[in-house]
Amino acid sequence: MPRLSLNHFRKLKRQGEKFASLTAYDASFARVIEEAGIELVLVGDSLGMVIQGHESTLPVSIEEMIYHSQQVHRGSDKMLLMVDMPFMSYATPDTALHNAARLMREGYAQIVKLEGGTWLADTVKLLTERGIPVCAHLGLMPQSVHQLGGYVVQGRAADDAERLRQDALALQAAGASMLLLECIPGKLAAEITQLLTIPVIGIGAGADCDGQILVLYDMLGLTAKPPSFSKNFLLEQADIQAAIISYTQAVKNKTFPTPEQTFS
Ligand SMILES: Nc1nc(=O)c2c([nH]1)NC[C@@H]1CN(c3ccc(C(=O)N[C@@H](CCC(=O)O)C(=O)O)cc3)CN21
Ligand SMILES: CC(C)C(=O)C(=O)O
Numbered sequence: 001m002p003r004l005s006l007n008h009f010r011k012l013k014r015q016g017e018k019f020a021s022l023t024a025y026d027a028s029f030a031r032v033i034e035e036a037g038i039e040l041v042l043v044g045d046s047l048g049m050v051i052q053g054h055e056s057t058l059p060v061s062i063e064e065m066i067y068h069s070q071q072v073h074r075g076s077d078k079m080l081l082m083v084d085m086p087f088m089s090y091a092t093p094d095t096a097l098h099n100a101a102r103l104m105r106e107g108y109a110q111i112v113k114l115e116g117g118t119w120l121a122d123t124v125k126l127l128t129e130r131g132i133p134v135c136a137h138l139g140l141m142p143q144s145v146h147q148l149g150g151y152v153v154q155g156r157a158a159d160d161a162e163r164l165r166q167d168a169l170a171l172q173a174a175g176a177s178m179l180l181l182e183c184i185p186g187k188l189a190a191e192i193t194q195l196l197t198i199p200v201i202g203i204g205a206g207a208d209c210d211g212q213i214l215v216l217y218d219m220l221g222l223t224a225k226p227p228s229f230s231k232n233f234l235l236e237q238a239d240i241q242a243a244i245i246s247y248t249q250a251v252k253n254k255t256f257p258t259p260e261q262t263f264s
């Protein structure tokens with residue numbers, strides 16, 4: 001069986017069915033989450049924090065992303081494999097093309113994720129035209145943490161919310177195949193999800209996105225200070241497999257995230 005393709009997620013959006021995704025960084029966890037029903041795996045640059053112990057995602061290199069993507073690829077055969085482009089690996093369109101091609105050829109990525117708004121549109125267009133599917137990442141963009149002044153909720157002011165809507169539309173028009181919204185009010189995320197035809201994945205963005213994602217180590221209770229929008233699914237389950245099944249079901253039946261796990 002080939003891996004799930006973007007068509008699967010387009011179909012789920014059309015049918016109004018939610019999908020659950022998680023990050024993974026190695027073969028063993030990739031196997032466990034796939035067997036628990038996860039349909040999309042992200043090799044996130046959050047690995048700089050949860051695997052490497054850095055304070056931010058900025059130190060992560062393209063070689064490190066390739067290394068972990070290879071491991072996740074070996075440990076799975078069904079999930080859509082999405083890989084983050086790390087800090088500065090897409091600073092110009094040509095750099096982005098070169099590095100995205102490496103993530104696909106050496107890391108087996110099916111889609112790459114880039115953080116940025118309307119300024120990224122030219123890059124998204126270039127990659128897409130060359131056959132590289134792109135997920136655009138808006139809202140809280142961790143690679144801009146020093147500019148944002150911390151890992152804080154985005155899009156609360158009316159002008160910020162409007163800019164986010166326009167960014168989302170511009171990135172879709174440039175060819176983005178998916179959009180990820182991080183840490184924004186649930187109502188705004190719901191509006192953007194409705195506004196767009198491409199699947200929208202949320203983290204800290206409420207229950208109305210087309211899909212949800214969490215950092216695996218947060219939902220297994222391994223993180224010292226997990227974000228407030230996350231949940232430790234291992235607390236009520238006997239093992240990791242059961243915790244991930246519980247998360248998948250909660251996303252599918254829309255019981256996660258709750259209003260308390262959503263920014264207003
Ligand atoms: N372990 C981990 N989980 C993540 O979700 C995550 C990472 N690492 N690393 C990369 C980014 C950084 N992210 C983060 C990190 C912290 C918060 C956080 O603690 N936010 C607070 C403050 C919100 C506010 O006051 O505006 C929260 O209560 O959720 C949010 C997103 C999301 N990503
Ligand atoms: C938090 C998710 C969306 C991410 O970008 C990562 O894990 O790096």
Ligand SMILES: [Mg+2]
Pocket residue numbers: 044045046057084142
């Ligand atoms: Mg990331």
